[in-house]
Amino acid sequence: MKKYALSLCFLCFSLVAFSQAGKINVIVFGAHPDDCDLDTGGTAILFAKMGHHVKFVSLTNGDAGHQEIGGGELAKIRIAEAQEAGRRFGVEYTVLDNHDGELMPTLENRLKVIREIRKWNADIVIAPRPNDYHPDHRYTGVLVQDAAYMVIVPNVAPETPPLKKNPVFMYSEDRFQKPSPFEPDIAVDIDAVFDQKIYAMSAHKSQFFEWLPWTEGTLDKVPKDEKERLEFLSNWRSSNPNPATLAALKKWYGDKAMNVEHAESFEVCEYGKQPTDDELKRLFPMLGN
Amino acid sequence: MKKYALSLCFLCFSLVAFSQAGKINVIVFGAHPDDCDLDTGGTAILFAKMGHHVKFVSLTNGDAGHQEIGGGELAKIRIAEAQEAGRRFGVEYTVLDNHDGELMPTLENRLKVIREIRKWNADIVIAPRPNDYHPDHRYTGVLVQDAAYMVIVPNVAPETPPLKKNPVFMYSEDRFQKPSPFEPDIAVDIDAVFDQKIYAMSAHKSQFFEWLPWTEGTLDKVPKDEKERLEFLSNWRSSNPNPATLAALKKWYGDKAMNVEHAESFEVCEYGKQPTDDELKRLFPMLGN
Amino acid sequence: MKKYALSLCFLCFSLVAFSQAGKINVIVFGAHPDDCDLDTGGTAILFAKMGHHVKFVSLTNGDAGHQEIGGGELAKIRIAEAQEAGRRFGVEYTVLDNHDGELMPTLENRLKVIREIRKWNADIVIAPRPNDYHPDHRYTGVLVQDAAYMVIVPNVAPETPPLKKNPVFMYSEDRFQKPSPFEPDIAVDIDAVFDQKIYAMSAHKSQFFEWLPWTEGTLDKVPKDEKERLEFLSNWRSSNPNPATLAALKKWYGDKAMNVEHAESFEVCEYGKQPTDDELKRLFPMLGN
Amino acid sequence: MKKYALSLCFLCFSLVAFSQAGKINVIVFGAHPDDCDLDTGGTAILFAKMGHHVKFVSLTNGDAGHQEIGGGELAKIRIAEAQEAGRRFGVEYTVLDNHDGELMPTLENRLKVIREIRKWNADIVIAPRPNDYHPDHRYTGVLVQDAAYMVIVPNVAPETPPLKKNPVFMYSEDRFQKPSPFEPDIAVDIDAVFDQKIYAMSAHKSQFFEWLPWTEGTLDKVPKDEKERLEFLSNWRSSNPNPATLAALKKWYGDKAMNVEHAESFEVCEYGKQPTDDELKRLFPMLGN
């Protein structure tokens, strides 16, 4: 099977873009419970508020990333935190049973990704690039890439009906330059929901108030009070859009872009459907608003 | 063992370029039965017509890429189609017994590639880059890269005598830009054999007239008549050389390049022998003609 | 767990850079016995002479790269040669029991790398990039990348106490351009110790005077005499700094750079601690001298 | 953790034998869709008729065992047949997505078995012995053995709550003598439901009327008529109890055993809970009736 075939096929499929009654199905893959949240939480809230369907999938159960506890005890905490975060985001949240720190790009794991994408009948699939500082992040990127195209092949995972179209696969933002930098195709203004994103993220207590501060040597700076914690998290995770994100914001929001404080940006992966700008606008209806 | 060693070694080996009596041995790896054909079919015909030896190797048996049938039944169809295509191209065609959609970069598979290259006593090895839309294509690229250099190490696969020289490894053309674009070192004018290429490719009936049109939603446009099918395939797979290919054509064909309608282009992989332009001209004797 | 966390953490950790009494711990990973030597031998001698601690780790036992012998017999020769080279370099040298030519990026191998880095309490970790001509080199690069960050996670390899900080991970020089070229952040003038580097490297007799010349077809040019062999090796492995290395030399050595005949250059990997120039200067105290 | 611990633990757990309101949960593992049916179909009907809960799990999707079709096409037929058979048996039927003929005793597959047992809250687990003529059957036996005990360990598959007790694991009957013969602990008189078992089994058309007769060279003897097919199947799969089964029948049914025409027998596996006769009687309430 070969590639030129695909370029034609984008045209025909672009006419039947959405799965049901105008609802867009978005699925986001992260390596750990809290990764989807950070990368796409604001956008997810915007989708959810418009009635679209978002699912977060953590490929590992997070059973390693903590300074004091570990194993099943930690996994259960992480799963509960993810469930609570999902409620706050307004999305479905699934945590797969793979060891944290041991995610490998196996065929088994690829098939799990394929099944999740199919069951969600996804229009949009979001994942990290295969370039990131944590091996689990990189292999999440590889696994999701490796699911692209295969989601439409009926003989693969035949018990789960294939998608009728290859979704748009997108990378979430990262800061890595090698072997090539992240180049956002779109950027989403999340200012309106930034507080909700921070509140939802704060459900991952064992991550944002225990493990990550520990790795940074700031554990003693973490407030005890719930409200102060939100402020702490908000300050910590706040940053002005970088030049590339700003350019993407301008493309989609025009002059309003200059005022955007918080944005999430995404790059179209070359291995799924290649959308036109019009299609991107329809797939991300919050763009420009 | 280290790298500078190699730079010297290219000089000495370049004097003994061809394996026997001026015949050039070319081996092409694809993921599925029909991949080698699309990427290198015209060039293969040109080699074969000049009396050189070309072998196509499909690393999977194509037992998944179809909308209706699958498994061994499909594999047997694909193998028969490949045999027929091989006859039409004038090349040897081998289909390895790996599941379609499940090719992984294992040591076992690498050794199979090494043995094929050695047995063919290859001067030129062609494969896709590790960047392509289908995971099987990408891992074909990885596996062939991983065979480079190892083909000369006598202690690896010791039952198959090693090559005396590292062949030139080349990538076939693709349209992917990340992490870096395909950069052709040569482009081959295949206008003289384009019709034969289409005819040979058409032996893959279950691919070009069943599966691929199905994935594009054009199944109802596929003609029944054999002659119309050739025209259908010819139109579908025809495209003017893109700028990079055109530049490569100009380098090798001069002004004639402007008139070339169909070309196949190739990039030298950094992991095998690094040929000079003179060597490329001797390895691809159709260049410039 | 997520990335922005890291950017803050570099600041705090930079104040506690060195592990003990100002001694810097450097660990170098290569695929074969002789790889660390070629890539970092001069720098290693400079570190050692200043009282710092350097360890070379070969991830394979070198049991394949020879034209006449192989297996355990060859591995034992390679291990003995590495021990002798280590003595001459003034570094510790460990050879792991993996087959040469069969190194795969398994979790098992990653854990071995993690344990080595932790046990050495490394400030600096050096390895090849995942882009190189030999698959073992590439997977060495992958494995060391995959150890970055995990070295600080206490639940991974829990029997080996984690590092308190993520070390600086660096790539040693190579000549490959795809998917992106090697871009040196620092270059070390090794002229003062080049002869010692050659002498130390010459301990790998089965590599430099047997296997590598055989692959280059120059076996008959290898001298028998010990002194002539050093000259032979010195000529063979000598090369003026390329433009990128020269630029790096200039940055750190100023005008003196123009007179440097032999240099080793290194690129900071994006996946470990991201040092400032000041930190690089403290980590590589020979810079500028 | 050690074994004597277990001998005590059987006593305490025997007082809390059943999971809910006297309902017994039975889960049966087979390698292919139709294996559970043949081995335990009659017993399953008896359980179901008494209101207990039975689940059949096929560890492969049966995508290889056919003379004409294969792959996903075959898997989908097999899954549909299994669903229909489940309805006829009165049991739940699940078919896992593993290739037929390629089942391996991996940790991944073991975890799938563990999760199925836990989710079913099983009191009884039935599987083939690791001694049988088909490798998939043997590895099914290994995988289910390897799940015994682990089903109660909370840190294994932590997202699926562990069982509070180790179930009774039982082997279904086979005719193999090496390394030790099948020794039934109980035998179930299925005469009253034999016709229903045959009818339910006949849902596996592609197995009993296509593939298996083909392997036996009796394809031309398979009737077309539905009713005749039931008779064909009934004759084919009918056999008087062998001496070991007869002895087990006598133990549980007394003199009535002599009149039993159709029986299914089971051996208690040493690796799960070791039930007393009283417990067996409570777990298999049809015994003696």
Place this chain on the structure above:
Amino acid sequence: MKKYALSLCFLCFSLVAFSQAGKINVIVFGAHPDDCDLDTGGTAILFAKMGHHVKFVSLTNGDAGHQEIGGGELAKIRIAEAQEAGRRFGVEYTVLDNHDGELMPTLENRLKVIREIRKWNADIVIAPRPNDYHPDHRYTGVLVQDAAYMVIVPNVAPETPPLKKNPVFMYSEDRFQKPSPFEPDIAVDIDAVFDQKIYAMSAHKSQFFEWLPWTEGTLDKVPKDEKERLEFLSNWRSSNPNPATLAALKKWYGDKAMNVEHAESFEVCEYGKQPTDDELKRLFPMLGN
């Protein structure tokens, strides 16, 4: 697919026992070059002398079992010795490229065994039991067992046409008692060809005159002279039939059994075709002569 099916099928297939013109095809699997020879060498000569076809397959290349050399160098010696031994036995000899001491029961290796059996169109398959002192021997036994039945499934290894019947699988003799002793079904009087067996075996010089004596501490007792070496080997490997073998000899040879000095005995594996005594007599036409 299920087992009772098989019992019927033996009847029908027994009428079409041999593949072509009364010639019997025998394939023998061993772990190392020399294993098939020792276990079945005499029987193989008898088959060959009667015009039947015998193939020896060593699943590893023997590249570890030597006190001085190893790797590819050793493998090449072992392959050459096997070729010479094959000539002396009158059988075909194939050595597969797996590392000695590292044979694992992978699906890849199973498929290699399946293909060998099919290509030889085997009536009889002989291998060690999964109980033996060397792990490679045990996993050879497992791999060949795992090929039984699968050799007739067309969807497995679909590029190699399946056998029309399941061959008889047999175990060669060993002395191990756990978990159950070797129980010979037949024993073959090899007195008439014992000298030829010893001569053929002596082709494995690096085994019988170097490695094995070294492991036994008798290296200094190995003669240099070729003729004395045959005597040495003959004495070393000579032994009177043990009681179980003697009983089997009596069954097939009657009173002549008492005079047999050298015999090779075989047990029918339960996982392939289960032959009657008549069939065994036809498959082993030397029995009773």
Place this chain on the structure above:
Amino acid sequence: MKKYALSLCFLCFSLVAFSQAGKINVIVFGAHPDDCDLDTGGTAILFAKMGHHVKFVSLTNGDAGHQEIGGGELAKIRIAEAQEAGRRFGVEYTVLDNHDGELMPTLENRLKVIREIRKWNADIVIAPRPNDYHPDHRYTGVLVQDAAYMVIVPNVAPETPPLKKNPVFMYSEDRFQKPSPFEPDIAVDIDAVFDQKIYAMSAHKSQFFEWLPWTEGTLDKVPKDEKERLEFLSNWRSSNPNPATLAALKKWYGDKAMNVEHAESFEVCEYGKQPTDDELKRLFPMLGN
């Protein structure tokens, strides 16, 4: 390489039984920290008191077997408990970094076992049989079996010098009957050191006073007081020798056997050196005393 070779070799090696100055080196493998202790603790104390050298190796780090904690946190507790137990037993104790509940019979793990045996220069190797209730126990048995013989092959793990002789491999006692029962060749009277064994075992607090009672539902019966805990453990783990053990005791202790309250028994594995009774007596000098 083949088996008869071995039978001779036992004779010659029996003359050089012990590694140094009459000291016997014993290495015991268990799956979890506490397994070696239970199976061989008394015998180990007796060896240690006589000045011989005993090492316990746990193949997993015990990071799963607990009802409340898990992962690295649990592993670190288990390692500390093992160290303390080792001190109390007078043996060296090593805990390998494999996940509890996930031990697989990989080549990697086999090599770790081989290296441990070689480094300890073992005369005696003890492990569970491949028949036991916990999969980790069974695969410990498989791994140690698979190390037998390979410990003397120089080309395997060539960086660790091979043993000059195959040690005696022994199974520790279990109660499993299938596929064949444990048959003790020797039994050791441990009455004199039973209290010390209980005291040493009690160092595994998280096992004997937390996890195992929890699995048995007796957590509320565990005393708090240290002395009462010893009594609790002593009662729990006390049992009169079973008939097979008693028979073995009689063989070695004569009439004294009738008075033995606590014994540990061992079966000689068929895959290592096969000792005579005299050799067993020399290897287990406490026998008969």
